[in-house]
Amino acid sequence: AQSVTQLGSHVSVSEGALVLLRCNYSSSVPPYLFWYVQYPNQGLQLLLKYTSAATLVKGINGFEAEFKKSETSFHLTKPSAHMSDAAEYFCAVSEGFTGTASKLTFGTGTRLQVTL
């Protein structure tokens, strides 16, 4: 069964500092991995996705993530935080090669706070 662990339910960074949000996954088959962002009282917006092509994935708003199979990780980074990055971030995994195409498994989320 697939699963996702997000380390740190709350992360606080200063504006301009590096953002690092951690995600580790477990999957019995090659995974597809996603990062979503959710702003207060809004739906989910896709930041980026890994689909077994390049291991370094670039997304929107300056975010990127690196797939590391040996570490079963897919950490999200941004070199310089902006106040507008304050939101909740979810890592998710789906098993790309099974019949359960609708089953996306989410982590519990990390709330990012950006301070002046």
Place this chain on the structure above:
Amino acid sequence: NAGVTQTPKFQVLKTGQSMTLQCAQDMNHEYMSWYRQDPGMGLRLIHYSVGAGITDQGEVPNGYNVSRSTTEDFPLRLLSAAPSQTSVYFCASSYKLGGGYGYTFGSGTRLTVV
């Protein structure tokens, strides 16, 4: 292209009432699913469908029913609402993406059961 449309956006129910959360997609996606979001628990899969006439249970199916009579629609029914079903509900449709799948989410339905 409207994507995935969920109605209503907000709903308050009394314990024991029934209601249907609507979900429609206009992208001809084969796969659809329902999730609930609760603080500190992320999103959890309730039910999913791999095509018209085919549905299956997810992680937290109790208290919810679904059916899929058309490709476009995937309603979620609460037969007898309970306070534990207070949550934000998201519908998603899935599409083929390389060897796997991508997902499009609706904007959510915020449900309160009193």
